[in-house]
Amino acid sequence: MSEDIKILAIETSCDETSAAVVVNGREVLSNIISSQIDIHTKFGGVVPEVASRKHVEAIGFVVQEALDKAGVTLDEIDAIGVTYGPGLVGALLVGLQYAKGLAYALKKPLIGVNHIEGHISANFIQYKELKPPFVCLVVSGGHTFIVYMKDYGEFEVLGQTRDDAAGEAYDKVARAIGLGYPGGPKIDKLSKEGNPQAIKFPRANFHDDKSLDFSFSGVKSAVLNYLNQMEMKKEEINKADVAASFQKAVVDFLVDNAMKACKLKKVNKIAVAGGVAANSCLRETLISAGRKDNIDVLFPEFVLCTDNAAMIGSAAYFEYMKGNAAPLTLNAIPNLKLGER
Structure with missing residues (x-):
C-alpha cells in the first residue's frame, strides 16, 4: 500500500453521474460530473427511471475520464468508494453495482458512503486544516x-x-x-x-x-x-x-x-x-x-455543493482509515439515515 491513499469514488444518488479520484480525503485529482439537468428540466423535476437509464449510459465513460484526468490506473487505486444511500433506489444501484464489480475484479476494498456524510465531507476538501x-x-x-x-x-x-x-x-x-x-x-x-x-x-x-x-x-x-x-x-x-x-x-x-x-x-x-x-x-x-x-x-x-464524487471520496477515505470496508453484498438503502451503517 502506498503512503498516499487514493480513492476512486462514484456518486449516482440522483441525476448526476460522477466519478473522482481523491488522495488522503482532501486532495482532488479529478472530479468528473455528467449532469442530466437539461433532460429533467422539460419534465419539471427528476424522473427516476430516466435518471437510472442515463446513469447506465454514462458511468463507464465518467469513471474512465476520472482516471485519465487524475493520471492514475485502476491498479494504483487503494479502494473504491460509492454512495449507497440515501437517494433514488434505481440511480443508487447503478453506481453501487459498478463499484462492486470494480472492487471484486481488482480485489480492492469497497467503501460504502452515506450521501449526506459526503456533503459534509466536501468541507474537508475545501478547508484542508478543518477538523x-x-x-x-x-x-x-x-x-x-x-x-x-x-x-x-x-x-x-x-x-x-x-x-x-x-x-x-x-x-x-x-x-x-x-x-x-x-x-x-x-x-x-x-x-x-x-x-x-x-x-x-x-x-x-x-x-x-x-x-x-x-x-x-x-x-x-x-x-x-x-x-x-x-x-x-x-x-x-x-x-x-x-x-x-x-x-x-x-x-x-x-x-x-x-x-x-x-x-x-x-x-x-x-x-x-x-x-x-x-x-x-x-x-x-x-x-x-x-x-x-x-x-x-x-x-x-x-462545484462541491452539488452532488459530486469528490465529496464521496473524502468521506470514503476516513471510513477506509477506520477499517470500515463493506461486503460485496452491500445494497442500496434509499432512506439511509445519517450515522447508520
Whole structure:
C-alpha cells in the first residue's frame, strides 16, 4: 500500500453521474460530473427511471475520464468508494453495482458512503486544516439537517426537517410562479430584483424553544395560497417580491437554527453543505450572523455543493482509515439515515 491513499469514488444518488479520484480525503485529482439537468428540466423535476437509464449510459465513460484526468490506473487505486444511500433506489444501484464489480475484479476494498456524510465531507476538501468538532448545516433538494460532527464519521443530528426539504420547497415555489426547474438558482436570481419585506410569509412554530427542527411545507403552502388569492382578485403578482419574501422566510429559519446549534454545542465553527449552500442569500445572511457571534462560517466552492464524487471520496477515505470496508453484498438503502451503517 502506498503512503498516499487514493480513492476512486462514484456518486449516482440522483441525476448526476460522477466519478473522482481523491488522495488522503482532501486532495482532488479529478472530479468528473455528467449532469442530466437539461433532460429533467422539460419534465419539471427528476424522473427516476430516466435518471437510472442515463446513469447506465454514462458511468463507464465518467469513471474512465476520472482516471485519465487524475493520471492514475485502476491498479494504483487503494479502494473504491460509492454512495449507497440515501437517494433514488434505481440511480443508487447503478453506481453501487459498478463499484462492486470494480472492487471484486481488482480485489480492492469497497467503501460504502452515506450521501449526506459526503456533503459534509466536501468541507474537508475545501478547508484542508478543518477538523471536528463543528456544526454542519446540510441543505439540499432532498435533505435539511443540522448536525454536530463529533469526530470523523461520528455525527449527532440536532435538527431536521419534519416535512419538505428546503430545496424541495424552492422547487415547488419556483414551479408555482412559473420559473421552472431547478428552482433554487432561479428563485435566488429573481429575488435580487424583489423586496424581501414585501410579503410576510410564516415560519413553523413547534411550541418548543429548544427544538432545532425545520418545517417548510407551511411557507410553501402560504406562497401557493397567496398566489391563488391574488389570481382570484385579478391583482398583478410581483414575482420578484414573492421570490424574495419566500427566500427570506426560508433563509432566516435556517440561519437562526444554525446559530442556536453552535451555541448549544459551544463551538465557533459552522460548515454548510448541499446544493442550497450555493444560495447567495444564505451565504450572505449566515456569514453576517456569524460575524456578530464570532462564529466562523465555511462554505465549499459551488462545484462541491452539488452532488459530486469528490465529496464521496473524502468521506470514503476516513471510513477506509477506520477499517470500515463493506461486503460485496452491500445494497442500496434509499432512506439511509445519517450515522447508520
